[in-house]
Amino acid sequence: MKALVLTGGRGTRLRPLTHTSAKQLVPVANRPVLFYGLEAIRDAGITEVGIVTGDTGAEVRAAVGDGSRFGFHATYIPQEAPLGLAHCVLIARDFLGDEDFVLYLGDNLLIGGIKDLLTGFQDSGHAARLLLSKVAEPQFYGVAELDRDGAIASLQEKPQVPRSDLAIVGVYAFSPVVHEAVRAIRPSARGELEITDAIQWLIDRGHRVDPHIVSGYWKDTGRLQDILECNRILLEEIETDVRGVVAGYSEIGGRVVVHPDAVIEDSVLRGPVIIGAGTKIVRSYVGPFTSVAESCVIEDAEIEYSIVLGGSTIEGVPRIEYSLIGRDVEVTRAVHLPNAHRLMVGDHSKVQLRI
Template structure:
C-alpha cells in the first residue's frame, strides 16, 4: 500500500525557526515531526511513501534520502513548486499512487492513536474515502464533519453553528476517484484547490465517505506552543526507567530522576535532571538544572543554567543563564549566554546560528 505525506508548506507559523529548517524536520522528543508521520503510516500498512516537498532539492530529501537506510521504507519525492492547496498536492501524487487506494497524511500532525483501525475500516466498507476526525472544544475554528447513520454527509469549514464537534484531523484514505473529484472543483476564495471541496464532490456524487474518530490526543504542530505541547505529551509516554547509580555518565553531585534517557558519550556533572527528559549524544550538562518535558539534541553544552519544558536542538550552547528558560524552542547552532545580573525568566524562539547575549 502507498501513502503520501504533504510537507511542502513553508511553515510560516514557526518563523524564524523554519526560515532555515523545513517544519517536518523540527524535532519533537528528539525525533523529527516527519518521523512520527512515517511511523504511523507504516503501522497502518504503508510499504511505499511519497513525500510532497517544495523542491526536489529540499533538505528533507537530503536528510532522508531514499528512505531505505534512514526510515526503513522506500521514499519517493514529489515537487509542489507552486502550491495551490491540499487538493492540488494530492493531484500531483496521481502518477505515484496509480490505481490503488492510498493514504494522505498532513506532515505537521502528531497523534497518540496508531491509526491501524482506520485503513481496515475503509477496506471493510468499500467507501471512496475515510477521514480521521477528532473531538474539539472549539469546532467553529475547524473544518467540521456532519454525520448521519455512521457516514459523513457534509463538510463545513469553520461553521458559526457547528453540527458536531468532530474536526477533520489531517489523515485521509482515498480511492483513485478522488482525482476525478479534484478535476471537478474550482479554486476557493484563497485561490486554492481545497481537499474538503473534493471530498464534498464525492459526497454529492453519492460516494461513501466514512469517519474514524481518533483515540487520544491530536496536535497540529504548526506553532511553537503546539510543538511544546507535542513534546510534552510524547515525553509523558516514556516508560518508568529506574536510575542507574553506577552510570558513568552521571558524575559529581548529580541527581537524576526516573524517565530520563541519556545518549551516548554524554555527561551529567553536578546537575539535577528531573524527567521526563531526553538527552542526545555528546551532550555536556554541568552545574545545571534540566526540568521536566525537556528534549535536548546532540552535541549540546548547558552550563550554570536552568531550563524546562523546552526543545533544544543540536549543537547549541547555553551558559550562565540566571533565570530559568521555559517553554522555549531553540534551533540548531544557537548560542545563549547570560552575563550575571538580576534573575529572571526568559522565553526564546530562535533560528539556526542565532546568538543571544543577555547582560
C-alpha cells in the same frame, strides 16, 4: 495501498525556525515529527510512499533518504508552490495510479497509528474515510457534520458557528475516485485546491465518505504550544536509560534518558527529560518535559518544559521555560554594564522578558 505524505507548506506559525527548516522536521522527544507519521504508515503495512516536498525538499530528502530505514520505498514529488492539499493529490496522480491510498499531513502527530483507520476500507467500496477528533474549539479547525446514518454529510472550514465538535485530522483514506474530484474543483478564495472541497464534491455526488474517530492522541504541531504539548506527551512514555557520563554532585530523578555520548556534571535532571548525543549539562538544572538535542551545552542555567535543538548553547541564564530554541543558538548572560538585554532576533520571532 500506497501513502502520500505532505511535507510542503511554509510553516508561518513557527517562524523564524521554519525560514530555514522544514516544520515537519522540528523534533519532539528528540525525533522529527515527520518520523512518527512515517513509522505509523510502515506499521500499517504500506511499502510505497510518495513524499510531496516544497522549498525544504532537500532537507526532507536528506532526513528520510530512500525510505529503507523505515521499511518502505520513498518517491519524491516536488510541488512548485503550496497550492493546496488537493493539488498534492493532483500532481501525485502518476505515482498513485488506480490504488487506494492514505493522505498523511507530515506535521501531524498521531499516537496509536493508522491501522484502525484502514481496517476494512478497501473492502467497503466507499470513496473516502476521514480521521476525526472531538475538540473543545472546533471553530479553529475543519469540521465534519455527520448524517443520521453516521456518514459525513458536510464539511466546514474554520466555521464561526460549527455544526459539530468533530475536527478533521490530517489523515485521510481515499479510493481512486478522488482523482476525479480534485480535477473538478476550482481554487478557493486563498488560491488553493482544498481537499475539503474535493471531499464535499464526492459527497454531493452520492459517494459515501465515512468518519473514523481518533482513539489515541492527535495534535497538529503547527504552533509553539502544540509542539511543546506533543513533546510532553511523548516524554511521558519514555523509560529511564542513563548511559552517559554522570559526574560530580549530580542528581537524576524520574524518567530520564541520557545518550551514551552525553555528559552530566554537577547538575540536576528532573524527568521526564531526554538528553542527546554529545551534549554537556554543567552546573545546571534541567526540569520536567525538556528535550535537549545533540551537541548542545547547558552551563550554569535552568530550563524546563522546553525543546532545545542541536548545537545550541545556554549559559549563565537563571531560568528558561515554555521555550523552543532553534539550532546553533546562543543564549548567554551579559556580563558587562549597562544592565540591559542584548538581542539579535530574526523576523517573526517572539521574545518575552521578565522585567
